[in-house]
Amino acid sequence: MKALMLATACLGGSLLAPLAWAGQAPDAATAREVPLSSRDRVYAAEQFSNTVSVTDPASNTLLGVIRLGDPQPMNFSPLYRGQVLVHGMGFLPDHKTMAVVSIGSNSVTFIDTATNAVKHTTYVGRSPHEAFFTPDGREVWVTVRGENYVSVLDGRSFAEKRRITVPAGPGMTIFSPDGQYGYVCSSFNPETVVISTVDHEIVGRVKQDSPFCPNIAATPDGKQVWMTLKDIGRTMVFNARPPFNVIRGLETGPITNHVNFAATPKGNFAYITVGGLNLVRVLRTDDSSEAATTPVGKLPHRLWPSGDGSRVYVGLENGDALVAIDTASNTVAAEIPVGQAPQALIYVPNAVPEGDGRQGLQPLGLAGSTAHLSLGVPGNEDLPTSVSLFDQGLSQVLQASVTGLQPGKPYLLGLAEKPDGGGALQPLSSFMTNPAGSVIVNAVGPIRQLVQGEGDAPRRFLVIAASESGKPGAVQQVQQP
Numbered sequence: 069m070k071a072l073m074l075a076t077a078c079l080g081g082s083l084l085a086p087l088a089w090a091g092q093a094p095d096a097a098t099a100r101e102v103p104l105s106s107r108d109r110v111y112a113a114e115q116f117s118n119t120v121s122v123t124d125p126a127s128n129t130l131l132g133v134i135r136l137g138d139p140q141p142m143n144f145s146p147l148y149r150g151q152v153l154v155h156g157m158g159f160l161p162d163h164k165t166m167a168v169v170s171i172g173s174n175s176v177t178f179i180d181t182a183t184n185a186v187k188h189t190t191y192v193g194r195s196p197h198e199a200f201f202t203p204d205g206r207e208v209w210v211t212v213r214g215e216n217y218v219s220v221l222d223g224r225s226f227a228e229k230r231r232i233t234v235p236a237g238p239g240m241t242i243f244s245p246d247g248q249y250g251y252v253c254s255s256f257n258p259e260t261v262v263i264s265t266v267d268h269e270i271v272g273r274v275k276q277d278s279p280f281c282p283n284i285a286a287t288p289d290g291k292q293v294w295m296t297l298k299d300i301g302r303t304m305v306f307n308a309r310p311p312f313n314v315i316r317g318l319e320t321g322p323i324t325n326h327v328n329f330a331a332t333p334k335g336n337f338a339y340i341t342v343g344g345l346n347l348v349r350v351l352r353t354d355d356s357s358e359a360a361t362t363p364v365g366k367l368p369h370r371l372w373p374s375g376d377g378s379r380v381y382v383g384l385e386n387g388d389a390l391v392a393i394d395t396a397s398n399t400v401a402a403e404i405p406v407g408q409a410p411q412a413l414i415y416v417p418n419a420v421p422e423g424d425g426r427q428g429l430q431p432l433g434l435a436g437s438t439a440h441l442s443l444g445v446p447g448n449e450d451l452p453t454s455v456s457l458f459d460q461g462l463s464q465v466l467q468a469s470v471t472g473l474q475p476g477k478p479y480l481l482g483l484a485e486k487p488d489g490g491g492a493l494q495p496l497s498s499f500m501t502n503p504a505g506s507v508i509v510n511a512v513g514p515i516r517q518l519v520q521g522e523g524d525a526p527r528r529f530l531v532i533a534a535s536e537s538g539k540p541g542a543v544q545q546v547q548q549p
Contacts (some may be wrong), residue, residue, distance in 0.1 A: 070218070072380055073138070073494055074155065075253035076524040078101065079099070080337070081449065082212040082260065082514045085192075088264060088368050089407070091377055093229060094392065095290050099288070099511050100116050101265065101375060101376040101377065102374075102375030102417035102418060103375070103376050104125055104205050104375065104376055104377060104378060104379065104399070105126055105204070105418075106124055106125075106126035106127065107127050107344045107401065107417075107419065107420050107421060108124075108126070108359070108375065108414050108415065108416065108417045108418065108419060109122055109123065109124065109125070109181065109415075109419040109420060109425065110122075110123040110124075110257075110372075110376075110390060110413065110414070111157060111166060111194035111410040111412040111413065111414050111416065112156050112157075112370075112406050112407070112411075112412065112413045113154045113155055113156060113169075113410065113413075114133075114154060114155075114167055114351075114406060114407030114408050114409055114411070115153050115154060115169055115171075115408065115409040115410075116139065116186045116407075116408035116409045116458040116460070116465045116467075117133075117154075117407035117408035117409075117410050117434070117435030117458070118120075118135070118136050118137030118138065118139065118150065118152060118153070118170070118429055118524050119134065119135055119136065119154065119156045119407040119408075120133060120134040120136060120157075120168055120179070121133050121291060121298055121406035121407050121410070121432075121433050122134065122184065122359075122429055123381075123390060123404050123406070125141060125374060125379065125381070125407040125415070126289050127294055128243070128392055128401075128402035128404050129404065129486075130306065130404055130405060130406060130432065131425070131426055131429055132429025132430055132431060132432070133406075133428060133429065133431075133432055134179065134186075134382060134428065134429065134430075135186050135406055136150060136151040136155065136168065136170065136186075136429055137150030137151040137152055137154065137155050137170070137173070138150055139231050139408075139434065139435075139459075139461065140460040140461070140465070140512070141460070141461065141463075145171070150173075150176060151170035151173045151175055152166075152170055152171075152172030152173045153170055153171040153173070154169075154170050154410045154411075155169055155170060155171045155197065155411045155412060156167060156169030156171075156196070156197055156198040156199055156411070157169070157198075157199075157332060157364040157370075157412035157413070157414045157478060158166070158179070158199045158200040158206055158208070159201065159414055159416055160205050161201060161203060161204070161205045161349070162205065163181060163417060163418055164180065164181055164182065164419075165178055165179065165180060165181065165187065166178070166179050166181055166414065166416065167179075167199040167200075167201070167208055167470070168199075168412075169196050169197065169198060169199050169210065169345070169412075170196075171195050171196065171197065171213075171256075173191075174191055174192055174196060175189050175190065175191050175192070175195065175196075175227070176191075176192060176196065176199050176208070176210055176221070177189045177191070178190075178226055178386070179427075181419040181420065182419070182422075182423070183418055183422065183427045183428060184425070184426075184427055184428040185427070185428055185477060186462060188226045189347075190211055190221055190226045190227065191229065191423065191476065192210050192216045192228065193212040193214065193217070193219060194212065194214030194215050195213050196210050196211065196212050196214075197212075197213075197215065197216030197238070197239055197240060197255070197282075198210070198211050198239070198240040198241065198412070198437060198478065198494075199211075199213050199221075199238075200241055200242065200243065200245060200253050200468040201223060202223070202250075202265055202304050202489055203243055203245065203246070204247055205223050206223045206262055207220050207221065207222065207229075207265075208220070208221040208222075208223055208226065208322065209221075209232075209241045209250060209514045210492050210493065211239060211240055211241055211252065212240035212407060213237050213238055213239060213255055214234060214237075215236070215256060215415055215515050216232055216234060216236040216238070217231040217232055217234060217238070218231065218232040218250075218252060218263075218305065219231055220232060220236055220268065222402075224342075225401050231270065232263060232284050233262065234252050234261050234263075235254045235256070235257040235420065236254070236256050236257055237254050237255040237256025237257060237258050237278075237279075237449050238252050238253070238254055238255070239252075239253045239254055239255035239281050239282050239283070239284070239298060240252070240281075240282065240283055240284050241284075242251055242284045242285055242286050243265065244286055244290055244308055245285065245286060245288055245289075245290045246290060246316040246494075247263070247265055248265060249262050249263065249264065249265065249268075249272075249308070250262070250263040250265055250270070251263075251284055251293050252278065252284075253281035253282075253283075253284045253288065253295050253296075254279065254281060255279070255280050256279055256483040257276075257366075258275060258277070258279045259271055259273055259275060259276060260274040260276055260281065260284070260295065260306075261274075262272070262274070262312055266464075272310060272312040273312070274309070274312050274314065275298060275314070275453060276295070276302075276304065277295045277297055277302055277303070277304060277317055278299050278500075278503070279298060279299070280298050280299035280300075280356030281294065281295050281297055281298070282296060282325065282326070283296045283327060283370075284296075284327075284328040285309070285326075285328055285329065285338075287308070287309055287329055287336070287338075287353055288329060288331065289334070289336070289477075290308055290309075291303055291307070291308055291309070292306070292307065292308055292315065292353065292357070293305070293306050293307075293308045293328070294327045294338055296320070296324045296325060296326060296327050296340065296483075297324060297506065298323060298324055298325060298502075299341075299502040299503060299507070300324045300502065300503045300504055301319065301320060301321050301323070301324050301344070301503075301504040302317055302318060302319055302320060302342055303317070303318045303320045303324060303338075304314070304316075304317050304318075305317075305318070305356065310448045314317055314448050316356055318351070318356055318475075320340050320342055320349055321342035321344055321345045321347075321349070321504075322342070322343070322344030322345065322471045322504040322505065322506035323338060323342065323343030323344035323367070323469060323471065323504070323506050323508070324341070324342055324375070325341040325342070325368065325369050325370070326340070326341050326369060326371055327339065327340045327345050327372045328371050328372055328373060329353065329373065329376045330373040331377045332377050332378075332381050334359075335353075335396070336351060336352070336354070337350050337352060337353060337359060338349065338350070338351045338352075338353050338356075338383075339371055339373075339380050339382075339393070341364075341368035341369060341370070341371055341382060343367045343368055343369065343385070344471035344472075344504070344506045345471075346363060346364065346365060346366055346367065346368065346454070347361050347362060347363045347364060348361070348364055348370070348371065348380075348382060348393065349361055350361045351503055352361065356406065356469060359398070359468060360398035362398050362399065362400065363400075364382050364384065364391045364400060365384040365385055365387040365389065365392070365403070366385070366386035366387040366454040367384060367385040367386035367387065367454060367469040368382050368383070368385070368391075369382075369383045369384070369385040369411055369412075369413075370372070370382075370383050370410070370411060370412045370413040370415050370424050371383070371413060372413050372415040373395075373415060374415055374417070375415070375417030375418075377395060378394070378395055378396070379392045379394060379395060379401065379498055380393040381393075381413060381415055382396060382413070382444050383409065383410030383411065383412075383467075384410065384455075384484050385409050385410060385442075385495055386409070386456040386467060386469055387425065387439070387454075387456075388402070388405060388406060388407065388408060388409070388410070388436065388438045388458075389403050389404060389406060389410075389468070390404045390406055390410065390413065391404075392404075392477045397422070398526055403437055405432065406432075406436075406437035407432065407436065408435055408438060408458040408459075408465075409456070409458060409465075409467060410539050411444050426502070429548075434459055434461075437458075437459035438456050438457060438458050438459060439456070439457040439458070439459075439516045439520065440454070440455070440456055440457075440478045441454075441455040441456075441519065441530060441543040441547055442454055442455065442499070442547075442548045443455060443468070443470075443530060443531070443532060443546060443547055443548065444545055444546070444548050445472070445490060445544070445545055445546075447504065449487055450472070451548055452470075452472030452545070453468055453469060453470045453471060453472065453532065453545055454468070454469045454472040455467070455468045455469075455473070455530060457516045457519075460512075460517075462511055462514055462515050462517075463513055464512070464514070464515055464516050465511075465512055466496070466509075466511040466512065466513075466515050467508065467509070467510050467511060468506060468508070468509040468510075469506075470499070470506055470507050470508070470532065471502070471505065471506040472505065472506075472545070473500055473501045473504045473505045473506070473544060473545075474501065474506060475502065475505045475531070475533070476500065476501060476502070476503060477500070477501055477514060478498065478499070478534070478535035479498070479499055479501065479510065479533065479534055479535050480495045480496075480497070480498055480532070480533050480534075480535045480540050481494070481496050481497045481498075481499065481509050481530070481531075481532055482494050482495040482496050482500075482530075482531060482533060482540065483496065483515075483518060483519070483528035483529065483530065483531075484528065484530075484531045484543070484546075485524050485526075485529075485531045485545070485548065486529065487529050488532065488542075488543070489529070489546045493531065493533060493540040494522060494528070495507075495540065496513070496515070497509050498535060500536070515530075519547060529546065529547045530541050530546075530547040531544075531545065531546050531547065532544045532545040
C-alpha cells in the first residue's frame with residue numbers, strides 16, 4: 069500500500085510549498101511534503117470487528133468506523149453478504165479512493181475517502197492479502213495469497229483485467245516510486261519476484277531468507293527495497309534496480325511485522341514493527357544502524373508516515389488502538405482507540421478536502437470491547453505472551469502473540485484448573501512455534517467468562533504447555549494476575 073501514493077505537488081498543499089526532505093514514503097524523494105492537517109485521515113482495517121476506523125490526525129481522535137461486515141456468529145450464515153476478516157489497505161494516488169481487502173470473503177472494497185461510501189466491491193481468488201494502486205493509478209494489483217497469482221484490476225472499473233503468475237502465496241506488492249517495477253514477496257515460498265509494470269513480465273528474482281514475507285516497501289529515493297520475514301524475525305534489504313542483489317540482512321526480532329519509511333530533518337529512517345517485543349525499531353536507511361527503539365504496546369502491526377514525515381502511525385493488533393510516534397523524538401505522542409485487531413493502516417493526506425468527513429460513520433460500539441491478558445513463566449516478571457479476547461457477542465475470538473518458547477516445537481494453549489497450570493488441562497489450540505520461537509495463535513469460545521471468573525462456571529486459567537504426542541506436557545507459561 070505504499071506505492072499508491074505518488075501524489076502530485078498540488079494534492080496536499082500549494083504549488084509553492086517547499087520541497088520536502090522527502091515527504092511521505094513511498095512517494096519519490098522529490099515529492100513535496102504535505103503539512104499535517106484535519107483534512108488528512110488515518111484508516112485502519114480491523115480483522116475481527118470487520119470495520120475500517122477513521123481517525124483525524126490533527127486532533128488524534130477517532131471519528132467513527134465504516135462497517136463492512138458483522139462479527140461472529142452473524143457472518144456464519146450461508147446467506148451472509150458482508151465482508152469477513154477485513155485486513156489489507158491501499159489508496160489511489162489522487163487520495164480519493166481507498167481499497168480494502170477482506171481475506172475471508174475474497175474481496176476488495178473500494179471506498180470514497182470524502183464520503184466514506186462504498187463505491188464498488190470486486191471479488192477475486194482465495195484469501196487475497198493486500199491491494200495497491202500503481203503510481204499512475206491505472207491498475208490495482210491484488211496479491212492473492214491463497215493461490216499463485218497477482219490479480220490486476222482496472223483502476224477505474226475495478227474489474228479484473230489479467231493475472232500475473234508468481235510463486236504460490238504472494239504476500240504483498242509494492243511499486244518503485246517511478247512506477248517501473250512491482251516487487252512481489254511470498255508468504256509461502258522463499259522468493260520475491262520483480263515484475264515490469266509495462267508488460268507484466270517477471271524481470272528479476274530475489275531469494276528470501278525464509279518463506280514467510282508479509283510486507284515489503286520501497287525507499288522514496290528508489291534505491292532500496294526492504295522486506296520483513298515474520299517467521300524468523302529478520303528484515304532484508306535489496307537493490308531496487310537490476311541486478312536486484314541483496315544488500316544486507318538484519319536481525320530485528322520475533323514477529324517482525326511491517327516496515328515503512330519517514331524522511332525527517334535528521335535523515336531518512338526505516339520504521340519496523342516487532343510484534344514479539346511490542347516495539348518499533350528505527351533504522352537509518354543508508355547503513356541500517358539503529359537510531360532508536362520505541363515501545364508502543366501490544367503486537368504492533370502495520371505503520372504509515374504522515375505526509376510531512378513528522379509522525380508515524382502504528383496499529384496495535386492486540387491493543388485495539390493506534391499510536392502516533394513523533395519522529396523528532398521517536399516517542400509515542402498519542403494513543404487512539406479503534407476496532408478489533410487492526411491489521412492494515414494507511415495515512416491519506418488531504419483525504420477530505422472539504423466538510424467534516426463524518427458521513428456514513430458509525431460509533432465504535434462492540435468493536436471496542438476487548439479483554440487483555442498476559443502469560444509468562446512462573447516466577448519470572450517478564451510477560452512474553454500477550455492475549456486479547458475480542459468480544460463477538462457471547463463468545464470471543466482469542467488471539468495470543470506467543471513468544472519466548474523453543475523454536476520449531478509443538479505446544480498447546482489451554483485452560484487449566486489451577487493458577488499454576490495444575491489439574492486437568494482442556495486444550496484450546498495446538499500450534500508449532502516458528503524458527504524465532506514465536507507464533508500467533510487463535511481460538512474461539514466463551515473464554516473471557518472462564519478466565520475472569522464470571523458467572524457460576526468454575527474459573528479456569530490460560531496456560532501454554534508442551535505437547536507430547538498430542539497430549540499436554542510440562543506447563544511453560546501461565547496466566548498472570
